Amino acid sequence: MAYHAGMSMFRPSQESNDARPLAKVAAGAGVSLLTAAVGLPLLPLLDLVNVAVLFLLAVVLVAIRLGRAPAAAASLVAFCALVLAAHPADASGFGPGEFRYAVALAVMLAVGWITARLTASLRAQAEGAVRREARTRALYEFARALQPALLTGQVFEITLRFAERTFDARGAVLLPDAAGRLGLPARDAGMPVLSVLDMAAAQWAYDHASAAGAGTATLPGNQYVYLPLSAPMRTRGVLALRLPAHSLPAAPEQRGLLDAFAALAAIALERVHYVEVAQDTEVKMEGERLRNSLLAALSHDLRTPLTGLVGLSESLTLSRPPLQGGQMELATALRDEARRMSTLVANLLDMARIQSGGVRLNLQWQLVEELVGSALRACRWQLGARRIETQMPAALPLVRFDATLLERVLCNLLENAGKYTPPDARITIAADADLEAGVLRLRVLDDGPGLPPGREDALFEKFVRGRQESPIAGVGLGLAICRAIVEAHGGRMRAFNLEEGGACFELELPLGEPPPLPAADIAESQET
Amino acid sequence: MNIETSPIALIVEDEPQIRRFVRMALEGEGWQVHQSETLKRGLIDAGTRTPDLIILDLGLPDGDGIQLIRDVRTWSPVPIVVLSARIDESDKITALDAGADDYLTKPFGIGELLARVRAALRRQHKAGGEASAVFSFGKVAVDLHKRRVERAGEAVHLTPTEYKLLSVLLANVGRVVTAPQLLREVWGPSNADNGHYVRIYMGHLRQKLEDDPAQPRHLLTETAVGYRLQP
Numbered sequence: 001m002a003y004h005a006g007m008s009m010f011r012p013s014q015e016s017n018d019a020r021p022l023a024k025v026a027a028g029a030g031v032s033l034l035t036a037a038v039g040l041p042l043l044p045l046l047d048l049v050n051v052a053v054l055f056l057l058a059v060v061l062v063a064i065r066l067g068r069a070p071a072a073a074a075s076l077v078a079f080c081a082l083v084l085a086a087h088p089a090d091a092s093g094f095g096p097g098e099f100r101y102a103v104a105l106a107v108m109l110a111v112g113w114i115t116a117r118l119t120a121s122l123r124a125q126a127e128g129a130v131r132r133e134a135r136t137r138a139l140y141e142f143a144r145a146l147q148p149a150l151l152t153g154q155v156f157e158i159t160l161r162f163a164e165r166t167f168d169a170r171g172a173v174l175l176p177d178a179a180g181r182l183g184l185p186a187r188d189a190g191m192p193v194l195s196v197l198d199m200a201a202a203q204w205a206y207d208h209a210s211a212a213g214a215g216t217a218t219l220p221g222n223q224y225v226y227l228p229l230s231a232p233m234r235t236r237g238v239l240a241l242r243l244p245a246h247s248l249p250a251a252p253e254q255r256g257l258l259d260a261f262a263a264l265a266a267i268a269l270e271r272v273h274y275v276e277v278a279q280d281t282e283v284k285m286e287g288e289r290l291r292n293s294l295l296a297a298l299s300h301d302l303r304t305p306l307t308g309l310v311g312l313s314e315s316l317t318l319s320r321p322p323l324q325g326g327q328m329e330l331a332t333a334l335r336d337e338a339r340r341m342s343t344l345v346a347n348l349l350d351m352a353r354i355q356s357g358g359v360r361l362n363l364q365w366q367l368v369e370e371l372v373g374s375a376l377r378a379c380r381w382q383l384g385a386r387r388i389e390t391q392m393p394a395a396l397p398l399v400r401f402d403a404t405l406l407e408r409v410l411c412n413l414l415e416n417a418g419k420y421t422p423p424d425a426r427i428t429i430a431a432d433a434d435l436e437a438g439v440l441r442l443r444v445l446d447d448g449p450g451l452p453p454g455r456e457d458a459l460f461e462k463f464v465r466g467r468q469e470s471p472i473a474g475v476g477l478g479l480a481i482c483r484a485i486v487e488a489h490g491g492r493m494r495a496f497n498l499e500e501g502g503a504c505f506e507l508e509l510p511l512g513e514p515p516p517l518p519a520a521d522i523a524e525s526q527e528t
Numbered sequence: 529m530n531i532e533t534s535p536i537a538l539i540v541e542d543e544p545q546i547r548r549f550v551r552m553a554l555e556g557e558g559w560q561v562h563q564s565e566t567l568k569r570g571l572i573d574a575g576t577r578t579p580d581l582i583i584l585d586l587g588l589p590d591g592d593g594i595q596l597i598r599d600v601r602t603w604s605p606v607p608i609v610v611l612s613a614r615i616d617e618s619d620k621i622t623a624l625d626a627g628a629d630d631y632l633t634k635p636f637g638i639g640e641l642l643a644r645v646r647a648a649l650r651r652q653h654k655a656g657g658e659a660s661a662v663f664s665f666g667k668v669a670v671d672l673h674k675r676r677v678e679r680a681g682e683a684v685h686l687t688p689t690e691y692k693l694l695s696v697l698l699a700n701v702g703r704v705v706t707a708p709q710l711l712r713e714v715w716g717p718s719n720a721d722n723g724h725y726v727r728i729y730m731g732h733l734r735q736k737l738e739d740d741p742a743q744p745r746h747l748l749t750e751t752a753v754g755y756r757l758q759p
Contacts, residue, residue: 300587303613303634308545310635315549318638320556342635362617362752365724367731369742374749376742390742394735398724404617404752429742515724 028062028070032077040085052082052104059108063115071112079105138166139260146268155272159265163241171241174202182206202226202238209235229266236269291356299349309338351481354488365398365514368431375410382418391430398514399440405485412478413444413505421448439508447502456495534560538579540570542589550583553638567591574600582608586619594626601627607648617752621706629703647702663698665746665759668737684736693729697757706754
């Protein structure tokens with residue numbers, strides 16, 4: 001009975017059932033006395049057997065209404081009344097003739113007992129049906145109340161409200177953080193205070209996805225019961241409830257109800273979670289789309305006049321008849337500055353793309369040698385007469401990177417070398433694979449004046465800090481974008497001065513597991 | 529200059545300053561130049577002017593230049609050189625696979641432009657005449673009949689895959705061949721996702737045929753687009 005009693009709506013009926021058994025017995029006897037008062041005066045008109053049947057009827061009614069003991073009392077009173085009615089003069093003397101009354105008594109007792117039992121079991125069934133119905137209704141109402149909830153807070157509020165209504169329990173919903181540690185959502189002043197021990201029990205319930213606390217096998221001494229909110233995808237949190245003593249989840253039916261309750265709350269939490277995910281994604285996509293279209297428009301609008309500028313200034317240098325010395329110098333300077341400007345704009349746009357997170361790396365397994373070759377081809381003009389050397393082992397592994405962006409990194413480094421080294425400097429591009437560290441190392445070295453000592457790392461930071469005045473103008477943006485690109489690839493970048501003089505810019509890219517070649521081709525390459 | 533015999537170029541580009549210097553550059557080389565500002569106008573001019581060369585901007589105000597390539601390719605092999613922005617590699621690949629002959633990344637120099645134009649014309653003339661069986665670039669000589677490759681007079685051994693790759697590049701000498709196209713032609717249509725095959729074998733070819741594989745002069749990489757065999 002413990003579980004049903006827990007449902008607050010049944011508490012009044014439970015009390016009436018247990019009320020004063022003695023009074024009931026007295027009431028049973030009273031009914032028989034009343035029957036005697038009505039039936040015995042009729043004895044002259046009716047046969048004794050008929051009056052006995054009246055008593056039997058009274059016993060049956062008492063059994064139905066009041067139960068076994070009152071029915072037995074009614075039977076005894078009826079028996080006495082019958083004996084007295086048959087032999088009013090000799091009430092004390094029970095002879096063998098009175099044996100028939102004993103039979104009547106036995107029959108009445110049996111009828112009363114059987115009737116009472118049937119009635120009791122019928123009543124129990126009816127009450128059970130009502131309770132089941134009420135339970136289903138409670139769950140149904142809970143589910144319906146959860147349905148329109150769109151925020152986690154709403155789910156909490158509804159869950160706690162129904163916990164109070166259904167179980168007469170106060171409680172809290174505990175949610176995990178990113179690391180899976182549970183914490184109280186700090187929002188409700190009326191929320192119960194959970195101790196460290198309570199939180200540990202809740203954490204256990206969360207980690208093991210099974211109930212703990214009062215009335216369960218784990219930590220039954222705790223005053224709360226901790227129900228994991230297990231949704232299809234994962235456990236969403238823990239529902240801590242402080243149940244009244246009479247409704248602890250010992251009974252399987254009560255456990256079932258609590259579990260169903262927790263499952264509903266969990267599913268609602270999960271649904272709300274995915275609603276939030278969907279909304280977030282939509283906002284993010286919208287933001288990304290906007291950013292990309294803005295950058296595309298900006299890049300088009302900047303590049304178009306620059307293309308004109310580069311082309312027109314070059315047309316000037318090629319004009320016929322050829323320009324005079326001074327004019328030619330101006331036209332050439334104009335062309336070179338226009339080209340530099342377009343490199344700058346390309347850097348600026350790449351930086352904007354990478355910093356806004358809108359860049360999608362086009363990662364492919366690439367040959368480093370190919371990267372170096374195409375970067376040199378694109379930027380050779382900025383290096384003038386400087387000697388260029390490449391040091392590259394023939395068997396470098398494939399590395400996964402975005403070739404366009406890495407080409408920009410190398411071009412920026414070469415452009416810097418072109419700006420900050422004397423015209424007869426030697427520039428070396430060296431690559432090697434450090435299999436132990438799992439990185440590919442690519443270096444651009446020169447034998448020029450080197451970097452301002454102590455400021456090697458600051459060179460990369462300039463742009464990020466936004467300090468635009470700098471003794472070495474232009475470096476900030478180029479190197480900042482280099483580092484941003486390399487770091488977007490999961491690599492690192494640094495600059496230092498060489499012992500023998502000159503600067504070294506070094507970037508490291510993680511080595512992965514390059515994809516295999518087709519079997520036929522492997523055989524073929526071994527053949528060579 | 530005799531207008532009757534000078535070749536005709538069509539520039540389809542919405543930006544007047546870019547049109548201006550491209551026109552000046554081509555006129556300096558003896559071209560007769562027509563200009564279209566829109567895709568629609570370009571389609572009409574391509575049909576009526578019967579140009580010997582089309583310079584096409586991919587980003588036109590009234591549509592995608594690729595449409596014009598597809599349209600023109602249904603009836604004419606006229607060389608098409610595409611102008612495109614740096615970050616739009618996939619557009620370049622689409623344009624090249626749709627039948628464009630070459631591309632220039634904005635901003636581009638006039639020297640570059642004229643070199644591409646000359647190469648495209650040379651290829652077209654060659655396609656009209658007898659196909660040569662012997663190619664040479666730098667120190668390398670390839671005899672397609674004998675399947676023989678020599679570098680500085682010495683025979684070079686190429687694996688069948690390397691040879692096939694080289695022959696596809698030779699068939700398109702001077703022109704960008706996109707990585708997807710190389711994959712299709714050398715490894716077959718089911719290998720579209722294996723871009724690294726091409727890169728590895730281009731590396732092999734460079735090791736065998738170039739003086740300095742890290743600074744190639746003939747087997748050039750067009751970053752994120754494809755490869756070009758530069759004679």
